[in-house]
Amino acid sequence: MTRSHWMLASVAVPALGWIVLGVIWLIATALGVPRGFDSRTMTLTEASAVASHADAAVLLRGGADPNAASRLRGGLVMNSATTMTPLEAATGAIRSGPVQMLLDRGARIDEGNYAVLWCGAAARRNTDMLRFLESRRPERTPIDCTKVRSLW
């Protein structure tokens, strides 16, 4: 290759590479691959963790239990995959999740899980969730997070 060819290649090759990638992406999308990033593969717990209000609404309407623990893939709240309730996931994920929607659909915040959620939100510095939990505190007793089940 001559130097002028190198000049041409330096300008054209990156864009050509992108065009090839684009074609592959279009074909993959048409075939429904990869589904791992697709919202249709999410559990209610995952939808709550990633603040996907739309997916949470669809799942709840489809009969998902807002109090049931379900799969939470790694990298969303914790590095490894685990199991949590939707409220626990929303607490641990920093982003403002669909907490009110979960409560409207029957999710419970009671003495059984309040301290766990509060300590989880405090550890994550999830101020929105802390404010929300403060407004629903069942009793005005101090919470000792060292004695509460940790979310992670």
Add this chain to the structure above:
Amino acid sequence: MAATVCAGVLRIPLQVTDSLVPMLDAQRSSSVIAAFGSGATNPGYFRPLRAAQIQALFELSNGHYFAAYKGFQAAAVLAVFVLFLLLLEVNSLERAAALLFALTVLTGLHTFRGTVWEAYPVNHSIEVVAFCLLALLLARSKPGRWTDAAAALTFIAAIFTVESGLLVWVVIVGAWLTGARGISRRGVAIVTVLLAGYLAMRFAYLRTGVPALSERSTGFGLRQLDPAELQRRFGAWPYGFYAYNVLSSILTVLFSEPRAGIWTVPAEFMRGRIAGGTIINVVSSTVTTAIIGWFVVARWRQWWRERSFDRDDQLVVVSLAVIAANGVISYSYTKDEIMGPGGVFYALAACVSVAALLSRPVQPAASALALILAMTASAWVVRTAGLHYQMNVMTFYDRNEWVYVDDWLVQQKSAPTTDDGKALVRQLREDALQRSSVNPYLLSPRLDQWFR
């Protein structure tokens, strides 16, 4: 590239903000003519053809609203790509390589993102880009009565769609001044008379006025100012603020700074870290602008002394005129998407300038130049990938908005009271929720840093 952009556009639901209320208006409106009249008499804006298009598509959709509006939007995107290709007249290897580069500039520049992704529900931003490109194509085509008529119709359609349609006049006059004679002197005169008529109708007869300071937030310096603060700081003498907006709008096309009036590099520096994406944006734009600058300097003497412009010169001069004029009409507030036409013409100028650079005899420093070009081209590819990432994020947020659409309508005092209106909202919400989206939080959270 056009196919991937269209695929991205077709994934985004019709958004709640900007789309739903005009569609509810269309449902209430009796006819396209009534919608046209209503669009002509809005305070602050004169957009009768936009309202008529929304109405016409609503009526023609037969209930398939998403297909009608998004299909129209995708067609407009395709039209922009086709016109862009036709204008660049690829006839050599250098030109072909420069075209590939320019396509990534076109799609990677942040102004294109705002231009292409939103539906209002008819995307007038992309329409104006298409009108401007069409006008330039007409100006560079064979002259004739039909060309003049097409130019006049293009201008009318553009200014009746949205205010930035005035740029079509800039394109036509700029092309004529640089020797493009596809549109005759008489054609240019007709379009100029139409412009005068538009200004007289808008300001003297309809008294539509211009957007007020108190209408919306806008960026200034290192942060966003809300309407109250804008009024307090600039209400008495807004001209300095207007000059800032004009300059910001031009600079954002040339250097990717500031963004929507906010200087992101110093703002991010003060927060402790400049994002990789910000550096990519500023460096790629600066190098590309430097290449355009080199072309202008190299040709300046001939332009000035001989008043002689070849077809490439025309593209560059008209492009610079459009960028400047686009900045001027953005005087009242600055948003990335308003500079959409300027951004597309910037890509045209980039193509011509890069092709000229590649056509030069090989210089001693060719290896270093090739390396700089390769890095810049790669940076534009990253920015193009960013367009798709950001459209994906938009899909996610727009879909979420539909969950709370009833609350939003109440806040806007636009909640439908009729059964038909409520059914329309229900249908659009179901349509949005049933669409799948790639959740941005399932991808790497670091992508936000690179795709700005």
